[in-house]
Amino acid sequence: MSNKLNPSMSLAKPDAQDLSLKQKVAVGMGVIGLFILVLALFNLDLPNKAIFLTISLSLITIGTIIYANDAYLTKLKGIKNDGVWFKSISSRGTLGWITGLVLTSFYVVLYFYEGLLGAGADGAENTGLIALFDPLSKLLSGRPASQWFVYGTLYTVAILAFGYKFILKYRHNRYEQIRTISVMFFQLAFAFLIPEFMYVMNSDLPYNDLKNVWPLNYYNFEQYRVDSFINGGTIGMVMLIFGILSIFVITPILTFKYGKRWYCSWVCGCGGLAETAGDSFRQLSDKSQNAWKIERWVIHSVLVFVVLMTTAVIYTYLGYDPNKYWLTRDVFLFSVAGFLTLVFALTMIFKRQELGKDAKYGAIGYFVIIIALIGIHVFSSETKLFLFKAETLRSTYGFLIGAIFSGVIGTGFYPIFGNRVWCRFGCPMAAILGFQQRMFSRFRITTNGGQCISCGNCSTYCEMGIDVRAYAQKGENIVRSSCVGCGICSAVCPRGVLKLENDSMKGRINPTEVLLGNDVDLMDLVNQK
């Protein structure tokens, strides 16, 4: 049996037949908007850049809005997943692969060949695509655009336009709407506008997206940034302190109260793009147990990597000028080791039972870090750690994780692996928040007694690849470190089985063999074991 309605490989055909006239016009507008960007990319000298940029971004935005209006407002409120697996773009069809390829190439160019986008080298004037964005950049901060400004603008436009689409798609669901307004706000204000205005106020400060917490923002404590924070007066110091407090105080408290969703699906920019522009691809995440195993190894390895890298980088520059910082190398190293030991010990004392086999892997990670820290302490010279520079470690991390993983694979491969590949397999911030969520949080997805019919909508639409059904059909709450709390499993459930909740820690994890609704004596007999 073929469930594919459009087995054709034709590019024009696949889902054009499903589009209404209005939707076709809307798609056309978006394509023209993108085409203007392409023209600029190929260095066509557009006469009035400000006007063309405005036209381009407006066409993209308005096109998306018209499309969304026609797709959702013409229908009754409810789940809108009809035909998801028949459409080429959302089922790894031809359009999906082409989109993936285009996005991937864009990221490769963005990270490694910004010259192709028209970045002016060594103070030269921008050309091409980047020059097109100069007027907007000058308007906001007075300086010419960079490739990152171009990227940031397109990123923000994508979150806003597709955020609107998402809100309409889930217009029966206030959790989804409020959450989406939140990511749209944080992207527009914190990631895009505030840093530009900060620059206007104090141009010595580095670009700083306040919500971008280490280790997602892996470069936050590099010397150039810390120096300019320190030299940036009160506001700089506030930023530095806020950056540190975010990790050690703010994040744990919020995660305890609300789960990691407060960040991953309400605030974070990566999550914001995944939830809006990436929403059409959430069903493509791999739900197999194998994928879960790989996920846990990869994401925790990245975490170990980023902890070591950051420690090494800070350790190195603390040594350059011992009088400049009140922290000395050894105090720093011992603090890191001490903090990690404390976390490790507390977890082992209080949560050993819950960890099961994972305790062993946690111990491995812990000892790798400690041995590496001892190594740094014993073998380092003034400029080198072991045999290489800390800078090498940093640039390797920046290349492998910062660029390839989070950008090229993480976003470029949306239409192939789903929209949360980076968040699931790579993000060290998600690993830390996830650890907190699993060990010490009031958040869980509650299952509703015996009501599950094992249909699989929840698992299919889980962007993090969690097999939600495996828990729901056992009447077991879902307490998983990777859950970003997007709430879609609950939304798509046709039987009202799933509810995201913050409640007490007690009884949060409740595996059952016999579900509610059966003989009470049998439930007692089997579930007490």
Next chain:
Amino acid sequence: MEHIVIIGNGISGVTLARHIRKLSDKKITIISAETDYFFSRTALMYVYMGHMKFEHTQPYENWFWKKNRIELRKAYVEQVDTDNKALQFANGETLNYDKLIIATGSKPNKFGWPGQDLNGVMGMYHKQDLENLEKYAPNNKVCKRALIVGGGLIGIELAEMLNSRNIPVTFLVRESSFWNGVLPEGESQMINRHIKNHHIDLRLSTNLKEIKSDEHGNVKSVVIEETGEEIPCTVVGLTAGVSPNIDFLKSSKIETDRGVKVNRYLETNIPDVYAIGDCAEQHEAIGNRRPIEAVWYTGRMMGETLAQTICGNRIAYKPGHWFNSAKFLDIEYQTYGWVFGERGRPDYESHFHWKHDDDTKCITVAYNKNNNEFLGINTFGIRMRHETFDRWLTEKRDVDYVMTHLSDANFDPEFYTHFEKDILNAYNNQLQTASS
């Protein structure tokens, strides 16, 4: 090693197999002629609608069965020889068992309508029905109109399925209002309107007279009993209920009526032969339940229960408080305890009904008018907590308590508008009106 053979790989048989494996080392074989692996039957509709691929409806990965030493066999059982404890397959092979469990589920009802076996006439129950539908109704060019006969849960699901591919649907319902044999009037009427809002041509109090054929044996049209109107269509969905799928047992010594007759222990008249799920028929119904319960949840519960008996701890099937759920297009429905429609409602049962102005949310609370005991609730468009109602039913709470504590049972997602206050006001007003 004792060999447990289960015929049927649905929720009942698979639940049973899983629980036997947890309790014992017995050899387990599951036989199915329908599919290689267990899938969620209730999810078939989502495959046609493009929400999921068929693989997604399979709750366990394919390695699961080998790992748990549950043997799967794709074969059709033709005969059961209980004297020799042997099964005869359609391909001529045989299989011996020590204990046999019949869990073959249901099949769609056909009531002898003229033309009911034409090409393009189908039920919506088996995976093969889905394949058939894909063949005859892939889009609205091949299928200009589909007609559905039978206003129950499967009928409305089939209507939703066809609607998702923009195929015009005419929906014939014998009753005067959708599913009003089960639902109280207010709810049933709300669903009527919701169906029509989806541009489905709902025909109430309308029966099928005959299905007409074209020269190739394909469906051409349907004639209505009451008016004689002939409706051109190329697909006819027969969804007038289901009945136990047990024809293959007719020649065996196992006692059957509509279903396989079982006692409270789910044992048939033959030792070591059991029946569970849709195909089992209790000698006497349990409480308000029907003798045959064709519901996902009851199949699962029978599986959970029988595993104990098979593994040496003989216990009776003793389900707790009734619950069920469904979804009518965009409106979710849950029920806890007993709420009767017009048909079969006990004299002592009174109802409080509240409906939201947007016509997509309503509840009906049933209580005993003699002593105010809470009997059950139907809820549409508002999710409620199974656990809370199960507890209230066990505690035999009165209806006032339930109405004043309704917010404890709310299970809607965070930030949803709550209606408990409106509901309580309506409830209090109604009482005032009633007493004045």
